Amino acid sequence: MGLILELKRDLRVPIDMSPVAPDNLDGKPLDEIRGLMLWEGNRRIPLGEVFDMEKVDGGGLTILGDLSKARRLGYMMRSGEIKVRGNAGLYVGEAMRGGMITVEGDAGAWLGSRMAGGEIVVEGDAGDFVGSSYRGSREGMRKGIIKVKGDAGDEVGCWMRGGLIWIEGNVGCFPGIHMIDGTIFIGGDCQGRAGAEMLGGRIIIQGRVSTVLPSFRTSDLKGKVKVDDTPIQGPFYVFEGDLNEDGSGRLYVNKGRNPHLSWCEKLIGEVD
Secondary structure, eight states, X not given: OEEEEEESSOOOSOEEOTTOSHHHXXXXXXXXXXXOEEEETTEEEEHHHHEEEEEESSSSEEEESOOTTEEXXXXXXXXXXXXXXXXXXXXXXXXXXXXXXXXXXXXXSSTTTTOEEXXXXXXXXXXXXXXXXXXXXXXXXXXXXXXXXXXXXXXXTTTOEEEEXXXXXXXXXXXXXXXXXXXXXXXXXXXXXXXXXXXXXXXXXXXXXXXXXXXXXXEEEEEEEEETTEEEEEEEEEEEEOGGGTOXXXXXXXXXXXXXXXXXXXXXXXXX
């Protein structure tokens, strides 16, 4: 059986949705689900105080309403499916292990933070730190797939250790900062400083980037690159770095969208 939750009222203060995951709700009667306790601001409330709910044919959890004030929806979920028909808040899919989350609106910061499996799809935009670690932590996304069909903010994939982040739109500064492994695809423009202090992994930029950090060396010119079995047509300038960290990460920058980087072509073939 599936479950539909519909907001009864606007959320004025943050609400912790970490208990709301298919793993935690499957097989429970509605009365028990209504009594599930959440933190709203500094007080604990039952889930039924803010959501109407009904069981329906099919599977999965569908949530209707604006969850911009929600936090940690799908925390550590291992299976099942969540659909949000509206915006979602911070930490969607935090430490997620499996299953599927779809957000039909926008998502807040730290989407898929410390993710270790499963898939997240956001139809709109996402905030800063997609697939990243907490502040002060070095444990970013390890496995799984995050797809954002709009734009994303700064520090996409900070301390990323594996998996795939696919941003169809533009991103802010520092995508792939401290990146160790995995792949970040950016379909639009990047504001700059891609791959700062990265040790490994790949960043592919289809749009424009104003400059490449001087701690990256020109490595190659590739006609295309494959991302998750999907060939991405170039050609691409390929840079290796971050050499300040003895890194061996790869930065692919679309040649056609970045004619101001044509100077690097004379260096191809002169790389050690």
